[in-house]
Amino acid sequence: MFKKSKPKKTKSTTRIDTLIGRHTHIKGDVSFSGGLRIDGSIAGNINATTDEASLLTLSDHGSIEGEVRVPNLVINGEINGNVYVSQHVELAPKARIHGNLYYRMLEMAMGAEVNGHLIRAQEDSEDILQVEHEVFDEETQYHLEQKA
Secondary structure: OOOOOOOOOOOOOOOOOOOOOOOEEEEOEEEEEEEEEEEEEEEEEEEEOOOOOOOEEEOOOEEEEOOOOEEEEEEEEEEEEOEEEEEEEEEEOOEEEOOOEEEOEEEEOOEEEEEEEEEEEOOOOOOOOHHHOOOOOOOOOOOOOOOO
16 A cells, blocks of 8 residues: 555576686786676786677776776776776776776776776767777867966
8 A cells, every 4th residue: 555666676696607826917808797806917908798788897906908898897906908887886096997988887996096088878879889989089188278
């Protein structure tokens, strides 16, 4: 009679299915589904399969040299490359991204750095994970004027 319909929460993955240890170094591309935690280093691209609940966690000891395309991301380490996140990205205090960040929802702690462009995608826009590389002209000069 007095039932309140609550909006359904999206299911997030907190379980770690795969762990790349602190002293592990991988050269090559990595594809995963579920939860992936990286404490070591990867030189290659990281892609999540079509599972929208997949989560990549990069610890403060972890590093990635390559492109990252995942639905959900928690960063406390360093990424050198463009990052595409279709759902939610959390940048912890030691997070460092050297490249562009494409995202839908962003949480950023004090101390986190993004050395590149932050590009927010609208809900009805094309899928972020399918976006091709976009190059911004660094030579373009912008002039700002203050109008009275």
